[in-house]
Amino acid sequence: MAGTLALTRAELRRLFRNRRYFVFTVAFPVVLYLLIGKQVKGTAYGVQWGAYYMVAMATFGAFAGALTGNAQRISQEKKEGWIRQLRLTPLPANAYVIAKVLVSLVTTGTSIVIVLLLGHFYGGVHLPGWEWPAIGVTLWFGSTIFAALAVAVGYRFAPEQVQPVTLMLYFVFAILGGIWFPLNGVLGRIGQVTPTYEAIKIGTDVMGGASVPFGYPLGLVIWLGIFVGLATVAVRATAETV
């Protein structure tokens, strides 16, 4: 465990050094919130637009922060042989993946906290005290779904394939999930099965005082199970080519 933490610390140092990546993943939802959060009047998902958009952007940070950079890095490091080199050390076989997930939790956690603070102080969202951590923790947990997906994609695809694959997943989960704007109609109904939609809806239901249907948290757990399964298969399948 000490070794895994040492690796995680080294990964964090890299992350902070690579400001472009960090700023981009953390700042993008923040900037969108500043631009759009107060411009739209009216309601979405039964709450004020500003409140909906806060949860949507926090979800955006959680999902994009876990998926995009991680998948690319994992794939690149696999290709360059760093994963192979680590396997020659006394570090347990799963340490690399654990460190990647922990680091992604730092990125997404930062992103979620900033957006929620912004929602409160800039967007004028006022909630009972317990709802903040409830929403934050739900989204933070939700980000592990995409950290698992990033591991699956990073192991499964070569670096030059990762970009189009993550871009496709990014758009599917962002648009169908109602992150950039709420969806209606057929697409909206299809979108209801996405984890991004489920995460946002948990947030807006909590804020709107509605009871959260059991299906949403269950959905998140099922997605996590699916992506952890895919990641496990991808890691095992490449065990001899890493």
Next chain:
Amino acid sequence: MTYGTATAYSSTATGSATSHAPVVSFVNVSKHYGNLKAVDGLTLDLRQGETVALLGPNGAGKSTSLDMLLALRKPTSGKIEMFGSDPYHAVKSGRVGAMLQSGGLMPEVTVRELVTLVTTLQPKPEPVQTTFKRAGIAEFADQRVDRLSGGQTQRVRFALAICGKSELIVLDEPTTAMDVETRRLFWSSMKEEVAAGRTLLFATHYLEEADQAADRILVINRGRLLADGTPAEIKARAGAKRLSFKLDKLDEPFLLGLPGLVNLEVRHDFVQIQSMDSDATLYAVLDAGYRPTEIEVTSLGLEQAFLAITGEDDRANENEQAATATAGETI
């Protein structure tokens, strides 16, 4: 025209039969990729304190063998043990330090950060400064890993292999991309490691290096162990001397029957023989009444020995395949 005798190079145990259990043992290990037999029934033992060179042409199965030893690949069949345990647990116990050609480095960190990180993962870490000195990387320790030259990268990889007090060091083509001076520095620091009682296994295709650094050489070709012995023994086994002369009336069957002959090549009136006993070979030629001219006897270097051993194996393989093909046609 070339004749190869079907000499079998059997593997023999070298060194004193100590009571130590072998550091590494391969028992009938094979690795197949579809029809390709990358490693084909490899059996060998490494003992503590040995410096062993794994010598073979490209594609001989060197890297695959090392990968299996280091638990990066699973053998199709056979058994590998290291320190009496399976490869995975031996590697995780920190008793092995390894450097592979295919091993990469973590980008975006400095050399110092990387070596420090891998050192902290070791159960018995060496002081980082010691590693820097041994690997010759102190002067660029604060540079970023992704901005190093090929030779510098290779030295950092080497540093990662020696940053723990491991008992076995495994190196795959360690001096590739190193210049002459770095190579010299590398081998002198390796000798210190071995003098401290460590076992060293390295794969190489630099024969000179195997000859100078190793006290035991394993020659592998097409996944099989062809020869196992000291550099001197390997040279002897391939036919220690090369005897050449000119002869007008050639009698190939007679030449093939000469004592000590390992390999015969005939070009017009020029005869070249590899012989285990060049004196006996020459006397037999003279005793038969021949009077060869321009007689020359030269010692074979390791390179010729290596080429003789692997070349003979390749010819035997071709014959075998030809025979199989013929047999196939008759069926």
